[in-house]
Amino acid sequence: xxxxxxxxxxxIRCLVAKVGLDGHDRxxxxxxxxxRDAGFEVIYSGLHKSPDEIVQAAVQEDVDVLGISILSGAxxxxxxxxxxxxxxxxxxEDTLVIVGGIVPEDDREGLKEAGVAEIFGPGATMDxxxxxxxxxxxxxx
Amino acid sequence: MTDASExxxxxxDLIDELLAGKxxxxxRVITKIENRSPxxxxxxxxxHEHTGDAQVVGITGSPxxxxxxxxxxxxxxxxxxxxxxxxxxxxxSSPFTGGAVLGDxxxxxxxxxxxxVFFRSMSARGSLGGLSTATTDAVKALDAFGKDRxxxxxxxxxxxxxxxxxxxxxVAVLVPPSSGDDVQMLKAGILEIGDVFLVNxxxxxxxxxxxxELQEMVRMRExxxxxxxxxxxxxxxxxxxSNGEDGGESExxxxxxxxxxxxxxxxxxxxxxxxxxxxxxxLEATGKLEELARExxxxxxxxxxxxxxxxxxGTELRNRGGIESYVDSVLAKETDPYAVxxxxxxxxxxxxxxxxGE
Numbered sequence: 001x002x003x004x005x006x007x008x009x010x011x012i013r014c015l016v017a018k019v020g021l022d023g024h025d026r027x028x029x030x031x032x033x034x035x036r037d038a039g040f041e042v043i044y045s046g047l048h049k050s051p052d053e054i055v056q057a058a059v060q061e062d063v064d065v066l067g068i069s070i071l072s073g074a075x076x077x078x079x080x081x082x083x084x085x086x087x088x089x090x091x092x093e094d095t096l097v098i099v100g101g102i103v104p105e106d107d108r109e110g111l112k113e114a115g116v117a118e119i120f121g122p123g124a125t126m127d128x129x130x131x132x133x134x135x136x137x138x139x140x141x
Numbered sequence: 142m143t144d145a146s147e148x149x150x151x152x153x154d155l156i157d158e159l160l161a162g163k164x165x166x167x168x169r170v171i172t173k174i175e176n177r178s179p180x181x182x183x184x185x186x187x188x189h190e191h192t193g194d195a196q197v198v199g200i201t202g203s204p205x206x207x208x209x210x211x212x213x214x215x216x217x218x219x220x221x222x223x224x225x226x227x228x229x230x231x232x233x234s235s236p237f238t239g240g241a242v243l244g245d246x247x248x249x250x251x252x253x254x255x256x257x258v259f260f261r262s263m264s265a266r267g268s269l270g271g272l273s274t275a276t277t278d279a280v281k282a283l284d285a286f287g288k289d290r291x292x293x294x295x296x297x298x299x300x301x302x303x304x305x306x307x308x309x310x311x312v313a314v315l316v317p318p319s320s321g322d323d324v325q326m327l328k329a330g331i332l333e334i335g336d337v338f339l340v341n342x343x344x345x346x347x348x349x350x351x352x353x354e355l356q357e358m359v360r361m362r363e364x365x366x367x368x369x370x371x372x373x374x375x376x377x378x379x380x381x382x383s384n385g386e387d388g389g390e391s392e393x394x395x396x397x398x399x400x401x402x403x404x405x406x407x408x409x410x411x412x413x414x415x416x417x418x419x420x421x422x423x424l425e426a427t428g429k430l431e432e433l434a435r436e437x438x439x440x441x442x443x444x445x446x447x448x449x450x451x452x453x454x455g456t457e458l459r460n461r462g463g464i465e466s467y468v469d470s471v472l473a474k475e476t477d478p479y480a481v482x483x484x485x486x487x488x489x490x491x492x493x494x495x496x497x498g499e
Contacts, residue, residue: 010176011239011266036240041264046247052254057246060259062168089165140172 012137014065017045017054019082022072031067031100034126040065040133051078055085058095064137070101075111083115094138100124156187159286164256167286171261174278185278191285193434195227196421199309201295201334206315207341209248211404211413212294216258217251218410219290225257227283229276230294234264241265245294259283265296273304274444277437280308306334307440310433311420313337313413316355319347332358335397336420339413343401355399362397393427395420457485 016032018025025047035042043061045054058066066086068079079099086092092115099111100120108119117136120129155173158166170188173181198215200208209230216226228249234241243262252258263276276293283291293309306312314335338359340351398416402409424430458464470476476484 010178011264013172032242036235036242037238039235039238039240041234041241041243041262043243043246043262050253056254056256057260059164060168060256060261061243061246062165062172091165 012040012065012133013043013061013063014040014067014133015043015045015054015058015061015063016067016069017049017057017082018047018069019049019051019054019078020070020072020074021048022070022074023047024071025069027071027100028069031069031126031129034130035067035133038130038134051081051085054082055089055091058082058086059089059091063095064140065096065098065133068097068099068101070099070103073102075099075101075103076107079111079116080114086115094140096133096137098129098132100129156184159188159282160191162287164259167259167282168261170282171279174282175263175266175275177275181278185281188278188281188285192281193284195280195284195288195291196417197280197284197291197293197309197311198417199293199295199306199312200315201306201312202315202341203317204296206317207404208294208315209245211315211339211341211402211410212245212292213249213251214404214407214410215292215414216249216260218407218414220252220255220258224289225287226252226259227280227286227288227291228258228260228294229263229279229283229291230260231263231265231276231296233296234266239266259286259288273307274441274448277308277441307437310424310430311336311417313339313417315339315341316351317342318345318351332362336395337413337416338397338399339409340399340401341404343409344403348401352399352401359397359399395423453489454485457489461485 014035016028016035018028028044032042032044043057043063045057049057054066054068057063066082068075068082070078079097083092083097086095086097097116098118098120099116103111103119103121111119118132120132155166155170159170170184172178173184200212200215202208212228212230216228219226230243230245232241232243232245241264243264246260246262249258249260252260261279263279266275280291280293293306295306312334314332314337316338318340338355340348340355342348343352400409400413400416402413404410421430424433467476467481471478471481
């Protein structure tokens with residue numbers, strides 16, 4: 001109702017993060033834009049960020065979703081570091097962490113144990129990813 | 142445990158945690174403010190008594206002027222002075238989907254891993270009025286948290302910026318060189334609110350000319366009584382008269398300085414920060430800081446009243462079956478919008494009058 005200026009405006013906030021040395025961010029750009037078009041608020045980290053920086057951004061921006069894009073193969077070292085950092089700020093429980101990029105089948109279980117909710121490989125569609133976020137984003141008071 | 146008791150148990154904690162310096166609580170409070178979550182007004186209410194210590198700087202200017210880069214360097218320089226910093230960077234949101242890419246954080250490279258620079262992106266989320274309320278409230282959260290300096294970085298030049306920067310004690314306008322036309326554009330709104338002008342990218346051609354043009358405009362503004370409360374006793378605007386400080390008028394004046402900087406290299410940033418401090422001292426010395434605070438609180442009360450009345454009317458409208466049936470009647474020429482508004486407001490007006498009569 002237009003006369004109502006104070007309705008709650010719950011908007012899904014999302015950090016799209018590029019960690020480590022991997023310098024290809026076309027995919028991150030595409031997903032950032034798709035998220036934006038889905039009505040999310042997207043914060044893009046920029047290239048070559050350290051796990052610390054990503055944690056800092058995720059905590060300060062209080063994002064609902066952290067999407068980590070990794071093509072370099074360094075996910076096994078970088079992702080757990082990020083999860084540890086989130087835990088340090090008690091932000092791990094209500095942040096939905098997803099990973100996109102090249103992750104070998106063998107590594108997936110480990111990432112999920114570290115707290116990653118889902119991994120989207122090369123075949124995943126945008127719609128699928130957005131749908132997953134919508135359905136799994138943590139409820140907050 | 143019920144939701145309600147859980148909530149009432151967590152909400153007070155959130156402010157306690159914020160006051161205790163927990164970053165996550167600060168972030169969460171700002172989210173609640175942005176979302177206008179149930180209970181956010183009580184949170185902001187409780188913040189109020191803890192505010193008033195931070196120095197708030199607004200950074201505005203046309204897109205591409207280098208605002209984010211400058212803010213990064215400012216934050217860095219403040220940190221070197223041992224000060225803590227809060228930054229709120231505002232980006233536009235899509236009018237169609239409400240989505241947004243908040244891209245300013247990407248340039249915050251100098252403050253990696255330093256939680257004492259608390260950077261928060263905010264999107265316009267459609268409503269401009271709402272944005273300035275949310276910005277003001279977020280500034281309060283950072284202030285109560287104990288940040289020494291708070292920087293509000295706005296989208297780009299435009300009328301809405303004027304509202305947002307009212308949150309700030311000092312407003313700096315960033316101008317890129319060779320922007321003759323931009324400067325013309327700035328004349329209309331932004332120029333009037335600038336306390337400090339900074340020609341960024343001063344290493345580029347045309348910087349000198351831009352500085353000169355700006356200086357000229359600042360002088361023109363000085364000559365125009367409308368823009369400068371406190372200037373000239375005789376034909377002064379009412380604001381100046383109520384200030385009651387007609388003596389020593391020239392000392393009371395602040396002529397916005399025009400500075401140069403190359404934000405990318407950090408050149409000129411220290412001088413810029415010194416100027417901001419000087420302006421703040423001037424505000425304090427002349428009593429204008431208090432005047433600003435008074436204006437801000439008055440505006441805040443008005444905005445809240447508008448919001449509340451709006452909501453009240455919205456509820457009334459819903460109770461009467463929504464706006465559509467009224468629109469139908471108006472379309473059918475059975476009534477008109479003015480009559481509908483009168484009709485809807487009548488019970489409210491009656492209540493108010495009745496109470497006043499008591």
